[in-house]
Amino acid sequence: xxxxxxxxxxxxxxxxxxxxxxxxxxxxxxxxxxxxxxxxxxxxxxxxxxxxxxxxxxxxxxxxxxxxxxxxxxxxxxxxxxxxxxxxxxxxxxxxxxxxxxxxxxxxxxxxxxxxxxxxxxxxxxxxxxxxxxxxxxxxxxxxxxxxxxxxxxxxxxxxxxxxxxxxxxxxxxxxxxxxxxxxxxxxxxxxxxxxxxxxxxxxxxxxxxxxxxxxxxxxxxxxxxxxxxxxxxxxxxxxxxxxxxxxxxxxxxxxxxxxxxxxxxxxxxxxxxxxxxxxxxxxxxxxxxxxxxxxxxxxxxxxxxxxxxxxxxxxxxxxxxxxxxxxxxxxxxxxxxxxxxxxxxxxxxxxx
Numbered sequence: 468x469x470x471x472x473x474x475x476x477x478x479x480x481x482x483x484x485x486x487x488x489x490x491x492x493x494x495x496x497x498x499x500x501x502x503x504x505x506x507x508x509x510x511x512x513x514x515x516x517x518x519x520x521x522x523x524x525x526x527x528x529x530x531x532x533x534x535x536x537x538x539x540x541x542x543x544x545x546x547x548x549x550x551x552x553x554x555x556x557x558x559x560x561x562x563x564x565x566x567x568x569x570x571x572x573x574x575x576x577x578x579x580x581x582x583x584x585x586x587x588x589x590x591x592x593x594x595x596x597x598x599x600x601x602x603x604x605x606x607x608x609x610x611x612x613x614x615x616x617x618x619x620x621x622x623x624x625x626x627x628x629x630x631x632x633x634x635x636x637x638x639x640x641x642x643x644x645x646x647x648x649x650x651x652x653x654x655x656x657x658x659x660x661x662x663x664x665x666x667x668x669x670x671x672x673x674x675x676x677x678x679x680x681x682x683x684x685x686x687x688x689x690x691x692x693x694x695x696x697x698x699x700x701x702x703x704x705x706x707x708x709x710x711x712x713x714x715x716x717x718x719x720x721x722x723x724x725x726x727x728x729x730x731x732x733x734x735x736x737x738x739x740x741x742x743x744x745x746x747x748x749x750x751x752x753x754x755x756x757x758x759x760x761x762x763x764x765x766x767x768x769x770x771x772x773x774x775x776x777x778x779x780x781x782x783x784x785x786x787x788x789x790x791x792x793x794x795x796x797x798x799x800x801x802x803x804x805x806x807x808x809x810x811x812x813x814x815x816x817x818x819x820x
Contacts, residue, residue, distance in 0.1 A: 505550040509724040510645050512554025517643035525551045554724045558645070581778055582714040582765070584638060584691035586728045588721065589616050589761060591630035598630050602715035602728070602762040602784075605692035608816045611678060612692060614652075615812065616761030617785050618664045618675040621654055631655060636726055638689040644725035648685045652677065663815045669746040673785040674807050676815035693763065697780040698809055702740025705766060705781065709735045711751060713784055715762030731755065733764070736803055739781070748805045749781075750788060755804050759784055764806040782806030 508527075515524050526532055527548035534544050581604075589603040603616035614635065622629055632653050640646040654661060654677075662677040684690075699705065711733040721728050733753030737743045743750055751764060764782035768775065788803040 505546070506723040508547055508550035509554030509557070512551035512556075513558035513645045513724045514554075514643065515551075516555040516558035517640075517645065520555075522552060522555060525555075527551055554645075557722075557724055558643075581691050581693055581697070581763075581776075582712065582730060583727055584641075584689050585693055586714045586763065587614070587635045587637065588716045588719070588726075588728075589614075589620060590634045591620065591628075592632050592634065593630050598628065600716060600719040600758050601760045602758065603635065604761070604763045605679075605690050606676065606812055606816060607692035607694045608812075609818075611816070612681055612690070613676045613678050613812075613816050615674065615676050615763075615783060615815075617783065618662075618671070618673045619785075620760050621662055621675050621677075622660070637684065638726070639685050639687040641689045644727070647726055648688065650679075650684065652679070665811055665814055667747050667811075669742065672747050672807055672811055673805070674783045674811050674815065676812065693778075693780050695813065697776045697778060698812070699766075699779050699781060704769075704779075705735060705739040707735050707738060709739075709766060711735060711753070711781070712765045712767070712778075713751070713753060713755070713759065713762050714765070715759040715784070717756035717759045719758050728762075731759070733804075742808075743805075746805075747811065748785065748807045751782075751784070751804045751806050752802060753804060754802060755784065755787060760786065764809075780809045780812075782809050783811075 512525070525548060527544065530536060532544075532547075534541055537544070586602065586604045589601045591598040591601070599620070601616060601620040603614050603620070606613045606615050619628070621633070632651055634649055634651050636647045636649050638644060638646065639648050662675040664675045665672045712730050713733050714728040714730045716728055717731065731753050733751045733755075735749065736752040737750035739749055741749070762784040763780055764784050765778045766781055768777055768779055783806060785805045785807055788801060788805055
C-alpha cells in the first residue's frame, strides 16, 4: 500500500503475512519434536473422551510406557501423561449436557458459533514449501461459499510473496472437534488467479475472496459461515471505543487439539463509517500479530433474537498501522490496525457478469 501524503506525517500499514518460514518450523528440532508429540497426545486424549473412555484409558499409565520400562525421566513421562489428560479434559468440556438436546438454543450458541466454525487457518505454499500462516473466514451468499482473507496473504508484490496454493482445514464432526479434513486449493487456473480482489477510489483493497467448490468438501463438513445478514445495515450503530472481537491464528497460535482460533479483544479507534485518510478501512486498537491477517473484525449484535446473527461483521483485519517517522528506540508502536470495511464483500461475492 502506498504511504500517505507528506503533510499527513505518513502513517503506513505494516503487512502481517510476509513470507516467514519460521512460522512453520520450530527453532530447534528437539523442541519441535516435543511440541508435536505433546499435540498428538492431546489429540489422542480428546478422541478418547469423544469415545466416552475414562481417564484410566491414558496409555501413559500402562506399565510398558512408564519410566521403569522406557528409561526416560519421571518428568518427561509426567508431561506426556498430562498432555493426554489435557486433551481428554478439553474435549469433555465440549460434550453436550444431558439437558441440552441437539438443535437447542444453548447448543447453537456453544457449538455453531461463527467464531468457532466460521474461521480457519490459511497456510500458503509454493509447491511443497510452506511459506506463511494467516487467517481467513467463510462467507456464504446465495448458496455459494467463499473463503475470505487479506489479499496480501495470496499475493504481495513488495515482498515477493507469491504462493501457488493454500491449505485450510474444516471440522467434520461438531461433537468430536478433533476430526478434521484438509483442503488444498490451487490459486491459479490456466495462469489466471482464481481469487477476486477489488479497487476503490483509494486504490487497492487488501481483501480477497476465493469461491470454494462445495463438491470438493466433505459432506460432513461443519462450517458456520458469515453472510450478508451479518453485515451492518447502518454505520451509525457503532462508535469510537466500541468493543470488538477478532478471532484468528496470531503467530500460528491456536487450540491444536480442536483446531479452534483464539479471540483478541479490540475497540474501534477511528470514526466508523469514515474512510481513514481516504482509504477503505477504519482503525482498531488491539495487540495484533502476524498470522492474524484475514481475520474477521466482529461486534456483538445488541439484541440477538433467536435465529438472528449474534455477530456483526464490521471488517477484515489486514495489518498494523505505524508511523514512518517513529523512533523505534524511543517510541512504542501505536498499537493500531487497519480493518477494511466488510461491505466490500458484497462486491467480491456478486455474480460474475
